[in-house]
Amino acid sequence: MKLSERQLQILQAIIYDYVENAEPVGSRSIAKKYDFGVSPATIRNEMSDLEDMGYLTHPHTSAGRVPSDKAYRLYVDDLMQKRSLSAKEKRFINERLAANRDEFDQTIRHAAKLLSEITQLTSFVMTPTTNQDTISFVKLLPADEETVILMIVGDSGRIMNTSLRIDNSYSKDVLDILSKNITVNYKGRTLDEVLQSEIVKEASSDIETLNSLIGKVRPTFIKTLEDMLDVNLYMEGMTNIFDIPEYSSIDKAKAFLEIFSKREEFTRKILERGDGVVVTIGDENDSMEDCSLITATYHVDGKLVGKIGVIGPTRMKYDEITSIIEYFTKNLNETFKLTDGKDK
Amino acid sequence: MKLSERQLQILQAIIYDYVENAEPVGSRSIAKKYDFGVSPATIRNEMSDLEDMGYLTHPHTSAGRVPSDKAYRLYVDDLMQKRSLSAKEKRFINERLAANRDEFDQTIRHAAKLLSEITQLTSFVMTPTTNQDTISFVKLLPADEETVILMIVGDSGRIMNTSLRIDNSYSKDVLDILSKNITVNYKGRTLDEVLQSEIVKEASSDIETLNSLIGKVRPTFIKTLEDMLDVNLYMEGMTNIFDIPEYSSIDKAKAFLEIFSKREEFTRKILERGDGVVVTIGDENDSMEDCSLITATYHVDGKLVGKIGVIGPTRMKYDEITSIIEYFTKNLNETFKLTDGKDK
DNA sequence: GTTAGCACTCGTTGCTTAAGAGTGCTAACT
DNA sequence: AGTTAGCACTCTTAAGCAACGAGTGCTAAC
Numbered sequence: 001m002k003l004s005e006r007q008l009q010i011l012q013a014i015i016y017d018y019v020e021n022a023e024p025v026g027s028r029s030i031a032k033k034y035d036f037g038v039s040p041a042t043i044r045n046e047m048s049d050l051e052d053m054g055y056l057t058h059p060h061t062s063a064g065r066v067p068s069d070k071a072y073r074l075y076v077d078d079l080m081q082k083r084s085l086s087a088k089e090k091r092f093i094n095e096r097l098a099a100n101r102d103e104f105d106q107t108i109r110h111a112a113k114l115l116s117e118i119t120q121l122t123s124f125v126m127t128p129t130t131n132q133d134t135i136s137f138v139k140l141l142p143a144d145e146e147t148v149i150l151m152i153v154g155d156s157g158r159i160m161n162t163s164l165r166i167d168n169s170y171s172k173d174v175l176d177i178l179s180k181n182i183t184v185n186y187k188g189r190t191l192d193e194v195l196q197s198e199i200v201k202e203a204s205s206d207i208e209t210l211n212s213l214i215g216k217v218r219p220t221f222i223k224t225l226e227d228m229l230d231v232n233l234y235m236e237g238m239t240n241i242f243d244i245p246e247y248s249s250i251d252k253a254k255a256f257l258e259i260f261s262k263r264e265e266f267t268r269k270i271l272e273r274g275d276g277v278v279v280t281i282g283d284e285n286d287s288m289e290d291c292s293l294i295t296a297t298y299h300v301d302g303k304l305v306g307k308i309g310v311i312g313p314t315r316m317k318y319d320e321i322t323s324i325i326e327y328f329t330k331n332l333n334e335t336f337k338l339t340d341g342k343d344k
Numbered sequence: 345m346k347l348s349e350r351q352l353q354i355l356q357a358i359i360y361d362y363v364e365n366a367e368p369v370g371s372r373s374i375a376k377k378y379d380f381g382v383s384p385a386t387i388r389n390e391m392s393d394l395e396d397m398g399y400l401t402h403p404h405t406s407a408g409r410v411p412s413d414k415a416y417r418l419y420v421d422d423l424m425q426k427r428s429l430s431a432k433e434k435r436f437i438n439e440r441l442a443a444n445r446d447e448f449d450q451t452i453r454h455a456a457k458l459l460s461e462i463t464q465l466t467s468f469v470m471t472p473t474t475n476q477d478t479i480s481f482v483k484l485l486p487a488d489e490e491t492v493i494l495m496i497v498g499d500s501g502r503i504m505n506t507s508l509r510i511d512n513s514y515s516k517d518v519l520d521i522l523s524k525n526i527t528v529n530y531k532g533r534t535l536d537e538v539l540q541s542e543i544v545k546e547a548s549s550d551i552e553t554l555n556s557l558i559g560k561v562r563p564t565f566i567k568t569l570e571d572m573l574d575v576n577l578y579m580e581g582m583t584n585i586f587d588i589p590e591y592s593s594i595d596k597a598k599a600f601l602e603i604f605s606k607r608e609e610f611t612r613k614i615l616e617r618g619d620g621v622v623v624t625i626g627d628e629n630d631s632m633e634d635c636s637l638i639t640a641t642y643h644v645d646g647k648l649v650g651k652i653g654v655i656g657p658t659r660m661k662y663d664e665i666t667s668i669i670e671y672f673t674k675n676l677n678e679t680f681k682l683t684d685g686k687d688k
Numbered sequence: 689g690t691t692a693g694c695a696c697t698c699g700t701t702g703c704t705t706a707a708g709a710g711t712g713c714t715a716a717c718t
Numbered sequence: 719a720g721t722t723a724g725c726a727c728t729c730t731t732a733a734g735c736a737a738c739g740a741g742t743g744c745t746a747a748c
Contacts, residue, residue: 024709024710026709026710027710027711028709038721039721041712041722041723041724042720042721042722044711044712045712045720045721058711060728060729060730061711061727061728062708062709062710062727063729063730137488139487139488141487141493142485143495147495147497147503149485149493149495149505151493153487153491159491161493161505161506163495163505237605238601238605239598239601239602242601249594250592250597253597254583254586257582257586257601258583261583368741370740371741372740373740382691383691384691385692385693386690388742389689389690389743391742392742404697405696405698405742405743406696406697406698406739407697407699407740407741408741408742409741691746691747691748694744694745695742695743695745696742696743696744697741697743698739698740699738699740699741700737700738700739701736701738702735702736702738703734703736703737704733704734705732705733705735706731706732706733707732707733708729708730708731708732709730710727711726712726713726713727714723714724714725715722715723715724716723717722718719718721718722
């Protein structure tokens with residue numbers, strides 16, 4: 001059943017009011033504050049209909065109405081209009097983000113901090129996933145008598161290197177041969193493929209010394225690949241939730257914070273989300289039914305994809321926050337456009 | 345004024361009871377539960393004296409007594425006896441810690457998790473400080489046409505390497521010369537010294553190409569040194585505090601969790617603490633008056649020093665927890681005794 | 689020095705009452 | 719048919735109050 005124009009307006013007014021005041025909104029206050037030219041009784045009837053359709057709920061008989069997840073979904077999809085940031089707001093964000101551009105992890109973490117500061121919610125950032133990155137070349141470099149450096153360079157420009165100690169030293173030639181061997185084998189494959197496949201365990205050679213070297217390098221090679229695949233998750237502004245009425249009971253606060261104790265699970269969920277700005281509301285998040293999540297993707301070098309987002313109660317300013325996050329990703333994309341290849 | 349034997353016993357009983365039940369303890373219950381052979385009235389008199397001496401406080405007139413920070417301090421210093429863990433407990437810890445010895449950060453993080461699980465408090469670990477580590481040698485390695493790897497090896501065996509891209513390629517010879525230059529300059533100095541001193545900015549040469557190279561390497565060199573000095577802090581079991589009566593009010597919980605939002609500050613405070621098992625109670629921790637902290641140091645390769653600890657309300661089982669933490673450090677020392685030099 | 693006895697304090701619990709916000713229904717109005 | 723006024727009803731919240739209980743502090747006797 002379609003909603004009438006007036007019902008949409010009333011619903012929007014209720015959402016607006018509830019988001020603002022965090023309290024069930026009654027027919028009288030709607031009629032008073034928003035000029036619909038009708039009496040509270042009429043509003044009441046409409047509200048009753050909206051409730052029947054599942055857009056509103058009742059905490060108890062004699063309380064005002066509260067928007068349901070379905071209402072927020074409707075609002076996000078159809079009703080809300082993206083609020084473009086004012087020049088002043090943009091300038092503020094730009095300045096604050098520009099102040100800290102030293103190191104990659106530092107930079108995005110700083111962005112998360114700023115995001116939580118602006119939204120007054122809990123925010124998080126994730127370093128880019130590199131499982132779609134392909135191997136450009138692999139090189140073993142002699143460092144000193146007992147140390148060899150393993151370097152893996154991805155086509156994205158990312159470089160990882162790990163030092164490994166091996167007891168008897170190998171000649172540069174042997175290292176070069178193995179380097180080329182590995183490179184030939186894996187060039188163009190994604191890190192994921194290389195790790196998933198069994199090839200990494202099969203590689204062998206006819207030459208004795210080479211074989212012994214392979215045995216020593218393999219674990220480090222695998223480990224370095226795994227390290228390259230790891231994403232880091234940073235959370236900021238966790239204590240902000242204490243100022244939100246929704247989490248003013250200990251139980252609620254605890255449930256909320258426990259989400260972040262299960263880091264791996266949370267990380268996985270965020271990784272699964274689609275590109276661009278994604279909003280999930282209440283029920284739509286399994287195991288976080290009382291929260292809404294807004295995430296967005298940013299790009300490094302136009303390729304690797306990281307995530308940034310906020311998490312808060314379903315009652316949040318979706319219009320404002322999506323706009324802000326969108327602007328953040330624009331800024332980050334710009335910042336990481338011409339990034340040089342230094343690792344992490 | 346010295347406490348009488350009986351006063352000490354009563355104080356100990358009060359501490360024991362309060363730690364157990366988290367409720368002000370009255371004279372009657374002490375007289376009943378612990379057999380002092382005197383009446384509640386006598387206990388009451390002693391309690392009154394203990395209060396005058398600052399060992400007990402009164403929430404309000406008609407409530408029982410609560411141990412003060414001073415009482416806990418006395419308890420920790422003189423009264424408590426270290427509880428050595430049972431073979432079963434030791435075995436449990438050993439098994440759980442052995443299960444995860446892959447990577448350094450992973451291992452200590454796992455230890456923190458276990459520690460918070462056992463103590464039901466919030467725990468943390470810190471990776472070792474390396475500012476007393478001295479430089480063994482520095483080496484620049486050519487990787488490909490546009491990439492050079494900078495490797496810094498510490499006397500502790502720790503190796504850090506960073507790749508840097510430089511536009512025009514330098515010959516292996518030039519890199520070698522610079523490597524030797526740097527090594528000669530900084531060998532034997534601590535990372536801290538090198539960073540603190542101005543030397544790092546002064547280094548220059550007569551040869552033109554070398555100078556241009558130095559200019560390009562310097563920022564990376566400094567940055568890598570800084571990276572080596574960085575300690576990582578991991579916290580586990582934050583949500584445990586919600587089950588502790590002391591933090592059952594939102595305000596208290598918030599105050600507690602805000603400690604961890606100020607990561608840098610917290611890290612600094614932990615770093616300042618002495619070696620071995622250190623207990624600080626309430627007031628003794630500035631800006632965390634309502635908490636007690638127990639930390640201990642663990643060693644890597646018998647040299648580098650990291651920290652592990654718990655934080656909770658002043659009302660905690662000092663005897664048990666110090667023993668557990670001590671055992672943890674023993675285990676960690678053992679684990680990291682023969683560690684190989686792989687970075688981090 | 690120890691103890692019993694007792695008045696007193698203070699927080700907690702449970703109960704009642706009143707106020708207030710809001711609904712839902714009905715009957716009247718346009 | 720849609721809108722509205724009126725009103726009974728529901729439910730939450732706050733305030734007030736009495737009863738209870740745990741515990742102290744003091745005094746006088748042992």
